[in-house]
Amino acid sequence: QVQLQQWGAGLLKPSETLSLTCAVYGGSFSDYYWNWIRQPPGKGLEWVGEIDHNGRSNYNPSLKGRVTISADTSKSQFSLKVTSVTAADTAVYFCARDGRNGIEVWGRGTTVTVSS
Amino acid sequence: QSVLTQPPSVSGTPGQRVTISCSGGSSNIESNYVCWYQHLPGTAPKLLIYNNDQRPSGVPDRFSGSKSGTSASLAIGGLRSEDEADYYCAAWDDTLSGYVFGTGTKVTVL
Numbered sequence: 001q002v003q004l005q006q007w008g009a010g011l012l013k014p015s016e017t018l019s020l021t022c023a024v025y026g027g028s029f030s031d032y033y034w035n036w037i038r039q040p041p042g043k044g045l046e047w048v049g050e051i052d053h054n055g056r057s058n059y060n061p062s063l064k065g066r067v068t069i070s071a072d073t074s075k076s077q078f079s080l081k082v083t084s085v086t087a088a089d090t091a092v093y094f095c096a097r098d099g100r101n102g103i104e105v106w107g108r109g110t111t112v113t114v115s116s
Numbered sequence: 117q118s119v120l121t122q123p124p125s126v127s128g129t130p131g132q133r134v135t136i137s138c139s140g141g142s143s144n145i146e147s148n149y150v151c152w153y154q155h156l157p158g159t160a161p162k163l164l165i166y167n168n169d170q171r172p173s174g175v176p177d178r179f180s181g182s183k184s185g186t187s188a189s190l191a192i193g194g195l196r197s198e199d200e201a202d203y204y205c206a207a208w209d210d211t212l213s214g215y216v217f218g219t220g221t222k223v224t225v226l
Contacts, residue, residue, distance in 0.1 A: 035215070037161075044118065044220035045153070045161065045204050060214050094160060098215075102151040102166030103206075109160060 002027035004107035006095045008080075012114045018082040022095030022107055023075070029053050033098040034078040036069060038091035046091075050098065051078055085114045119144060120205055120218035127224040128195045136221045138188040138205030144216055148208040150188040152181055153217075155202045164203075165190060197225050 008020035022034070036048040049059035051069045059067050063082070071078040082089055090113050097105040121139045128134040138150065152165040163172055165181035168188065178193045188207075192199055205218035 037217075044202075045155070045206075045217040047206075047215040047217060050215070058213055061212055096160075101170070102163040102172070103153070103161075104163045104166075104172060106160035106162075 002097065002105050004095050004097065004105060006093075006107040006110050008093075008110055008112070010111055010113060012085050012089075012112065013116055014086055014114060015084055016114075018085050018089060018093075018112055018114075019079065020093055020095070020110055020112070021077055021079045023077045024097070025076075027097075027105075029071075029073050029076040031099070033100065034069075034071065035096045035098050035103060036080045037094045037096055037103070039094075040088070040091040048080065048082075048093070087114050090114045118219045119209060119212070119216050120207065122203075122205060122218040122221045124219070125222045125224065127226055128192075129226050130195055130197065132195045133191060133193045134195060134223065135192075136190045136203055136205075136223070138190070138218050139186065140188070140205075140207065140216075141186050143211040144207045144209040145183065145188055146186045147210060150181065150183050151206045152179075152188075152190045153204045153206065155204065155220075157202075161204070192223070195223075195225055199223055200225050 003025045006022040030053045033050045035050040051057040068081045092109045095107040149167045153161040155161040168183040169181045
């Protein structure tokens with residue numbers, strides 16, 4: 001059974017860079033799209049972006065070029081970086097797998113707080 | 117601001133059938149598959165419906181999805197207390213070249 005384990009810094013100051021990594025256990029890294037999704041406090045789910053095993057990525061336009069998702073296929077890991085964070089980037093961040101039949105596997109979520 | 121609009125809340129009594137609507141447009145719902153997710157606070161979201169009306173293994177047949185034009189809906193039949201959660205529709209948007217979630221609907225079992 002596929003499991004996603006995610007980690008990264010949970011407390012950042014404004015203008016710093018958010019960095020999270022997600023490791024894939026028990027399944028193939030190929031043939032899927034690897035996503036980051038976030039939920040700000042009291043708000044709904046927001047798609048951040050995705051990457052496939054060939055390194056092709058798509059991002060939410062609202063994040064205005066601050067987001068980079070990368071993948072290390074040799075380790076079955078993918079990572080998220082968000083630069084110049086503000087309080088608006090405070091959220092629970094989920095990594096997830098999309099097989100193009102829905103996002104069917106999710107990590108547990110990492111709470112990221114941006115505060116001075 | 118999401119491009120997929122859902123009612124903020126829906127409620128029903130145990131055993132009742134409730135429906136959640138999801139209104140979008142030609143670049144998302146009309147031209148791509150719709151998914152539905154159930155999200156309980158403090159947990160990871162769960163895929164309930166994919167490809168408009170398909171249920172993943174393990175999802176009870178009380179949950180059903182449909183799509184018509186630029187709108188989609190999720191029906192929950194035989195409402196149970198454990199169905200209290202937030203529900204989100206989602207679809208790929210060709211204009212944004214990205215995945216979009218609906219605004220979310222909180223289901224309350226009275």
